[in-house]
């Protein structure tokens with residue numbers, strides 16, 4: 001069965017969705033990614049959707065679930081590279097992607113993750 | 129409205145849903161839809177194809193390029209012989225789902241199209257037709 005590869009980059013994981021996934025592949029990714037966050041002690045996850053020509057409510061929900069699950073595992077998720085036509089369509093579909101952080105591209109997403117993780121480090125130290 | 133091109137695709141597996149997305153994309157490109165409109169059509173098709181599979185137990189979509197001298201459009205008719213929808217108004221309300229979904233498939237497909245029709249009878253099946261004009 002096809003699988004979406006998950007790459008480790010330092011303390012982050014990079015998921016590049018390259019294919020028009022069917023729904024079973026999307027479900028497998030959820031399981032694979034949560035397992036990898038734990039085994040790699042990842043602090044952040046970048047999900048690159050720049051190759052995706054559409055995001056429908058199923059994929060949108062999957063992205064939201066991935067962000068929520070990684071948060072529970074103490075990792076931050078950033079979705080990067082959403083195409084403008086996809087973003088316009090999502091709004092009309094009625095999908096708000098609440099709780100999902102987005103960035104223009106992988107570099108910006110990395111910066112965002114670094115900042116978020118640094119902030120959390122400070123917050124954590126302060127509340128001790 | 130004259131039919132310029134038409135093709136039917138069965139929807140019986142998740143792979144078929146992907147194939148429907150690709151077929152709709154190709155037709156939309158051929159009919160000269162811009163990228164945003166292509167994206168809207170493919171997204172609506174994806175929602176309705178998934179419903180046909182998930183709730184209708186499988187079915188088919190008729191993809192038609194329609195037009196006259198004045199305008200051209202893409203019409204998609206999704207049909208299944210599944211359990212049907214008891215309360216169509218409820219199903220069309222954004223956020224309503226009997227399957228723990230987001231409930232944005234029918235309402236979203238309606239918003240993404242210029243014309244939207246739904247016929248459904250409990251025990252007989254469901255037919256959803258959407259049209260988008262270029």
Ligand SMILES: Nc1ncnc2c1ncn2[C@@H]1O[C@H](COP(=O)(O)OP(=O)(O)O)[C@@H](O)[C@H]1O
Nearest residue numbers: 179183184219225226229230231232233234254
């Ligand atoms: N083809 C169909 N046959 C039977 N019921 C359907 C069909 N399409 C949609 N429904 C019903 O309408 C509800 C709303 O559908 P939709 O807006 O796509 O949201 P979701 O798929 O997230 O539940 C579904 O939960 C289902 O109960």
Ligand SMILES: [Mg+2]
Nearest residue numbers: 175179233234
């Ligand atoms: Mg649906």
